Amino acid sequence: MRKHFNIMLVLSFSGAIISGILLYQHYFPEMNLGVISCGKGFSNPCIAIGQSPYSKLFGIPIAAYGVLYFAILTFMMLLADYAEEYYYHIFMSLMFPIVIAGVMADIILAVLMIKIGEICYLCVSTYIINIFLLALLYFYLKKISNREKLFEIIKNFFMPESPDRKAVLSLFVVFIFFLSFSVFAATIILQSRVSASQTPESKITKLISDFYNEEPQSIDFPETNMNLGNSAAKVKIYVFNDFLCSACYKFYNIEKYILARYKNKVEIKYYHYPLDSSCNKYMDETIYANSCQASRAMFAAASMNIFEEYFYSHFSDYPFFKDGYGSEQIFKNFEEAMKIKNSINDKKSFELFLNSKEATDLIKKHIEFAEKLKIEATPTIYIAGRKIVGVPPREFVSAIIDRELSK
Known part of the structure; x- marks a missing residue:
């Protein structure tokens, strides 16, 4: 006993x-x-x-x-x-x-x-x-x-x-x-x-009121191969991202919460907007060095159908590489993504996509589209046809999603 x-x-x-x-x-x-x-x-x-x-x-x-x-x-x-x-x-x-x-x-x-x-x-x-x-x-x-x-x-x-x-x-x-x-x-x-x-409830109420007082825009977003969530979801969130941006990392923590809580009810679609003058001609100076390369890595991961895993690995490591991002980190995240996906490690294909003309063309296309929308900062987010610049409070995003799902 x-x-x-x-x-x-x-x-x-x-x-x-x-x-x-x-x-x-x-x-x-x-x-x-x-x-x-x-x-x-x-x-x-x-x-x-x-x-x-x-x-x-x-x-x-x-x-x-x-x-x-x-x-x-x-x-x-x-x-x-x-x-x-x-x-x-x-x-x-x-x-x-x-x-x-x-x-x-x-x-x-x-x-x-x-x-x-x-x-x-x-x-x-x-x-x-x-x-x-x-x-x-x-x-x-x-x-x-x-x-x-x-x-x-x-x-x-x-x-x-x-x-x-x-x-x-x-x-x-x-x-x-x-x-x-x-x-x-x-x-x-x-x-x-x-x-x-947390953000006070009174402030969230005001943010919601101001958000819905804006007239929704009818925007025809181009296709992107960088998507998280359910493609058939009722609520679509469009995000213009610099993948080395510190504010984008803060929003990543909100995205984790959103995708876990709303799982099949939300889709997040990403667009490249690197704040790096080496590929973004609209930048007078580079804010995040090598963010063009980070965009190329995201394109390569999406092309190999491991975007979710790569995105997660990338931002999980962000606090450790934010000031020293390069090829070593790119391939480290690729290895981790393949392990999460339980896929065969095809480093050669990843490298081909990484350095491809398709990556260059898509990043350029997204930047031009962002300019038409007068995007100036990352993250810039569109929900229900309305624009949010910067990192919104998590409670604010949840309130919008709940309201859109109830319609």
Whole structure:
């Protein structure tokens, strides 16, 4: 039984850690979780579920309840381990109905996950942990021969007669209260930190009002081979980008959130506008050296059908190469993109596209089109026929998308 107990302790502690990760990701969806991420590239179902309307209960993220649930189980197991046999059986037995309730809640959450149309692997792992805990507790209770005596012991725990057992019950209740208080207080602190960094709601309302007060333009955007999202999506976002631009990197973090949250409901289409005089004749001076080469790399990746993977790899590395971009970085991102795509490494074809006349012609075509629209800065974004210059607040972009989807 000791072996089973240790497994249960590890499982409950792991559940608390995973729930904590989900809670943190709920408030900071732009964070890169590396190997524990739900998906590769822009595919992250955990963010989509964590930002869905079903992600909260009474204003508190579901993940916070998960942290509290597994923390209580861990606490009860530690009490059972260090207490005498009398309390060991009490706490182990009390866990059984709690875990049954947890499994029932998981079934409801799984149904909602199916309704959303995403599979959050971190969420599923907590469901699996619960099933294992339930099975182990069932085998524990099955081995107890005198269950009537066990029920009597549990009854006496909640209706104690001796002063020492009254004290134990009081301490147990107080600890559960403070544990709950700590988890929810930490959640509120996280929420406050996020709220402090967000754009005030009054400003978002004004931005939305000003945005829709503008007359939409009827623009015939040319074809581009640089697309993210669903080509059949209702909402189209057009972005003129310099792929070495620091503001474009900031917008990339918003794009990650948009593509995760709205997945099949949005398409983002990119156009070259390098702020580099070596290929952009409308630039009096170069702002981002080698951004023409970065545009060529994006063209090559798109031509090989690895644009999404290359784009993700490129901007994931941006903080490390922003002041020293060159051929070495281009091919490093190509290697990473091919790994994400699980494709055969065809470096020769990539190099041919990179240095092709087609790349030169398309970049030039996009620059000329941008000039007709009087584009002067990157990113310049078009949604619903209206123009946004610079990096808009994430809440502002989400509000526009929600409004367009509701039409």
